């Protein structure tokens with residue numbers, strides 16, 4: 330390399346490097362913040378959770394994962410309503426979504442969260458205890474205990490006893506240990522200011538239509554904002570789905586008037602991948618641990634992954650403390666077992682259903698066939714659990 334192109338490197342040393350400050354990484358940082366461990370948390374984004382790629386629903390049990398009061402809890406949710414062969418767009422215009430005919434209504438207590446506010450608070454708590462948070466820092470390469478990253482255009486080297494890969498669906502850490510999944514839903518979401526100043530709905534709504542291949546559209550109501558979005562199975566679309574703009578087109582087809590009615594001109598569509606390959610077989614290798622989406626913990630049918638991401642961090646936090654106490658990373662292997670105990674059954678059932686969805690979606694020729702198919706493959710129906 331010529332002298333001109335050489336950039337000076339900065340070196341960091343720590344007990345634990347967390348790659349990714351999403352729910353999994355930021356939760357791990359906050360869970361371990363008071364332990365005295367020397368922890369660095371990095372994220373390639375310059376601002377926490379920007380862009381936001383989420384519809385922000387979590388189940389009620391989520392708050393039980395924390396021993397402090399969570400910030401960013403927004404709207405309480407009671408129910409999940411499922412619609413089949415019903416389009417939400419006209420109904421949104423008339424603000425009467427609650428009057429639409431649903432195919433099922435099930436109890437699903439939970440919350441719509443303000444994910445950005447919540448994660449900002451975790452990171453603030455972490456840094457108050459002396460944790461180091463480095464935004465705009467992208468991990469490029471892992472070799473042994475060393476991670477090379479790019480921070481604001483400069484290479485930095487971080488040496489860590491333990492590396493936590495909380496770097497989401499296209500995880501570098503998962504790729505490094507040969508545990509990356511390959512099947513995704515492409516999600517698109519619009520967080521839009523509410524125009525309806527009256528009663529705020531307490532139900533999340535999902536819409537199944539044949540054209541939303543292998544996925545569904547959602548309306549998740551917050552108190553001030555509502556998340557409108559949809560996810561489609563990439564295996565049922567062309568590979569360059571996101572780039573081709575089909576997703577955006579489909580979004581406007583489904584939600585029609587949302588943007589123009591909302592007067593929220595700042596609302597922006599954001600898109601992201603949802604991993605649906607199921608739990609990775611090998612989430613721990615030597616000193617590397619995978620968490621959340623990087624470990625394939627997102628539900629392959631619902632696409633929900635926040636709760637599991639944070640739960641995986643709780644599990645990992647316990648074993649990281651133990652590893653630090655005994656000065657050996659071999660105890661980290663127990664994390665794999667714990668993941669299997671907590672996640673395997675539900676994620677494997679969902680994975681079987683995901684395969685059924687991918688294989689059968691295109692074969693449902695009539696509305697009756699389509700309805701029957703959704704009832705077999707969606708969590709809100711008895712047939713899913715049989």
Ligand SMILES: Cc1cc2nc3c(=O)[nH]c(=O)nc-3n(C[C@H](O)[C@H](O)[C@H](O)COP(=O)(O)OP(=O)(O)OC[C@H]3O[C@@H](n4cnc5c(N)ncnc54)[C@H](O)[C@@H]3O)c2cc1C
Pocket residue numbers: 348349350351352353354371372373374378382383384385386387466467468469495496497498499500501516517518558600601602603620621622623627632633634635636638
């Ligand atoms: C459109 C959409 C809607 C969704 N809605 C819901 C929902 O309502 N409820 C729910 O439970 N789940 C939902 N999910 C899934 C949920 O968002 C994920 O399961 C969850 O965010 C997983 O958390 P995570 O921390 O593992 O990964 P992520 O949230 O993906 O966080 C990973 C972080 O790592 C950073 N990163 C990635 N690579 C690097 C690198 N090389 N170096 C440094 N940093 C890096 C990223 O910038 C990111 O901040 C949705 C997903 C999408 C796409």
